[in-house]
Amino acid sequence: MYDIIYKLQGWRLRFTKMEYMDFSNNNIKVIPMIRDYGMTVKETKSVGIIDMRRNKIISLTKGMIDSFSTHEYVKVDISENPFLCDCGIIEVMEYLSSKTMPKAxxxxxxxxxxxxxxxxxxxxxxxxxxxxxxxKETVINFPIVVLSIITITLFIITMLTLIYFRDMIKVKCIF
Structure with a gap:
């Protein structure tokens, strides 16, 4: 069952009448990108449910939740998984509290x-x-760190170049 969910990405296109896929109680660790093709299938009037409860999914990202918010004809149920709530989940928490999600x-x-x-x-x-x-004060701002490292490196290279070519620079300045 673990690999099947990846192979059935376009299931609403091929199986228009199927309304429920049960992937619960498996060893699924990652939620694959699940697209909502229901809008393109004219016969689809019902919501298809993908049940991924009681698996081993531990992480959530804003991108996963954002993809769910666009679904009209597919509902993904990821409840009852062993979620890890660490600093990485803060973005998801902020997103969920500010975004209006579909009722499902x-x-x-x-x-x-x-x-x-x-x-x-x-x-x-x-x-x-x-x-x-x-x-939030202890979180390192990655772009600032990278820019600082680049600036310090360029400064050191410039200083070393000036020291190495100092005799040439003196000669050029005299004439």
Missing amino acids: YDYLGSLECVNPSNVRGRHLLSLSPTELNCN
């Missing part, structure tokens, strides 16, 4: 955390960054 995805706000143990059993949207030991 109301359950996303009540997803429960399994790890770490201090937030086990808590709903995703009831957490705060402090409870997750994520302080």
Whole structure:
């Protein structure tokens, strides 16, 4: 069953009358990109459900949740998975609290955390960054770090070049 979900990406195009796919209780660890082809299939009037409950999905991303928000004819149920609620989940929490999701995805706000143990059993949207030991002041801004490293490297190269060619520079300055 693990590989089948990847092979059935266009299932609403090929099986227009199928309304339910049960992938629950498997060892699925990653949610594949699930597209909603229902809009292109004229015969589709019902919502197709992909049941991915009780698997081993531990991470959520804003991109996954965002793809769900565009679904009209497909509902993906990822509840009852062992979600890891760490600093990486903050973006998902902020997104869920600010975005209006389709009614079928109301359950996303009540997803429960399994790890770490201090937030086990808590709903995703009831957490705060402090409870997750994520302080925004301590988060390193990646572009600033990269720009700083590049600037320091260029400065060092310039200084070494000036030191190496100092005699030539003196000669050029005299004439």
